[in-house]
Amino acid sequence: MSPTGCAVTGIDVIAPTGLTLDEYWGRTCRGESGIRVIDDFDGRYHNALAGVIPDFVAQKHLPGRLITQTDRVTQLALVAADRALIDSGVDLDQRDPYDCAVVTSNATGGFEFSHREMQRLWTQGRESVSVYQCFAWFYAVNTGQISIRHRLRGPGSVLVAEQAGGLDALGHARRNIRRGRCSMVVAGGMESSFDPWGWVSHQASGNLTPARDPVEGYLPFSPAANGYVPGEGGAMLILEADDAVEPGRGYGHIVGYASGFNPRNDPAYTRPLRRVIEAALAEAELSATDVDVVFADAAGTRADDAGEALALAETFGPYGIPVAAPKSGTGRLMAGAGAVDIVCALLALRDNVIPPAVHVQSTDLPIDLVCETARKTPLNTALVLARGAGGFVSALVLRK
Amino acid sequence: MLTNDQLRETMIASAGEDESINLDDEFATRPFTELGFDSLALLETCANLKRSYGIEVPDELLWEFSTPEELVRWVNGTES
Numbered sequence: 001m002s003p004t005g006c007a008v009t010g011i012d013v014i015a016p017t018g019l020t021l022d023e024y025w026g027r028t029c030r031g032e033s034g035i036r037v038i039d040d041f042d043g044r045y046h047n048a049l050a051g052v053i054p055d056f057v058a059q060k061h062l063p064g065r066l067i068t069q070t071d072r073v074t075q076l077a078l079v080a081a082d083r084a085l086i087d088s089g090v091d092l093d094q095r096d097p098y099d100c101a102v103v104t105s106n107a108t109g110g111f112e113f114s115h116r117e118m119q120r121l122w123t124q125g126r127e128s129v130s131v132y133q134c135f136a137w138f139y140a141v142n143t144g145q146i147s148i149r150h151r152l153r154g155p156g157s158v159l160v161a162e163q164a165g166g167l168d169a170l171g172h173a174r175r176n177i178r179r180g181r182c183s184m185v186v187a188g189g190m191e192s193s194f195d196p197w198g199w200v201s202h203q204a205s206g207n208l209t210p211a212r213d214p215v216e217g218y219l220p221f222s223p224a225a226n227g228y229v230p231g232e233g234g235a236m237l238i239l240e241a242d243d244a245v246e247p248g249r250g251y252g253h254i255v256g257y258a259s260g261f262n263p264r265n266d267p268a269y270t271r272p273l274r275r276v277i278e279a280a281l282a283e284a285e286l287s288a289t290d291v292d293v294v295f296a297d298a299a300g301t302r303a304d305d306a307g308e309a310l311a312l313a314e315t316f317g318p319y320g321i322p323v324a325a326p327k328s329g330t331g332r333l334m335a336g337a338g339a340v341d342i343v344c345a346l347l348a349l350r351d352n353v354i355p356p357a358v359h360v361q362s363t364d365l366p367i368d369l370v371c372e373t374a375r376k377t378p379l380n381t382a383l384v385l386a387r388g389a390g391g392f393v394s395a396l397v398l399r400k
Numbered sequence: 401m402l403t404n405d406q407l408r409e410t411m412i413a414s415a416g417e418d419e420s421i422n423l424d425d426e427f428a429t430r431p432f433t434e435l436g437f438d439s440l441a442l443l444e445t446c447a448n449l450k451r452s453y454g455i456e457v458p459d460e461l462l463w464e465f466s467t468p469e470e471l472v473r474w475v476n477g478t479e480s
Contacts, residue, residue, distance in 0.1 A: 065417075128451065
């Protein structure tokens, strides 16, 4: 008997291009950008372009006591989880709490909260530090807070793999369901760390674009690519065992997943990425010709872009498959990126449309990059890729 | 001296203003757990008591108070 399949029955996004799913998807299809200069950083730092969520007011969504004890990233994660649960129509009162789990990814933790408490520590003394700092800083806190809020007591986890972590969270959530450890998971990734301390930590990657004009910022696969723009945001998804989901409900199925590691941490060494793609397709019992669109990692630095394009050309043939890079409109969301790309891919499958790369006019690499305007085409199967700094490589396959 | 009102204000400031926390006139005699105050919220309350009023409640004593009233009585040294 084949393992239990896994359906996505609820989704939600909070991104620089949209505070709601509909706004995000509309702006993404129109190729609009949520990237802008952070004014406070403009005169202070070498890099100042970021994908910022402009109008998020936590008080509109969450009780005061949760706001007191959480960083912005956790507030975003809680709101996205609330809305994804509503979207799924799951009635938690009818579920065994131990049969429902939370699996999230986050790479930087609660930076802004911690920054404020560190300031208190050094200016007002240790007794002024909020007791909630004990967990508000922690990259695992999103899983914990979502679990507490909705009484989801199944096998919860947290995965950290920089930009690949979002895919890994969904991959692990699916693994839980396939192994029969639970029948429902809230899974996703969220990131937000744009206080000055968080910002200089982003800068430490050395790969941020020095551009000040969003049009010249994050241009993955473009000959003019000069680094990436970090962004904040992410997505939460509701995964359910296929046998608990009536046909036609939900957005699609996660049919394959694999993760690997690039031991040389060298983008020109394409074998790990290729093998991860092959492993994810093999698990889905699909071949390369079954895939209709690839959502690329789209690093935005020349060497990484060339490496990914080469791996895609080797797997699918040069210019052999449409390649989407919608994250060029949000910036790289670290742990949020994979989750947002999965949501984007599911909506692409639903509407048979591939959103365009933003501000990228063309590519000189051997891939069929969807640029400038969205492309209408029948879609059934999507492959989503992610690479995290340090060598993380993940791939996930979606079907309608 | 610590009054019930001062403690109430400190508790609200510590846990976050929230429609789910109802510190009404009867709050002082209700158990902290019933008021939605877990161990962290209590610790934060004590840190704020020290900051605002210079009142120091040792951590190890804190868990012996089950209601706001007991805490106020201890602070004011009136516990028999």
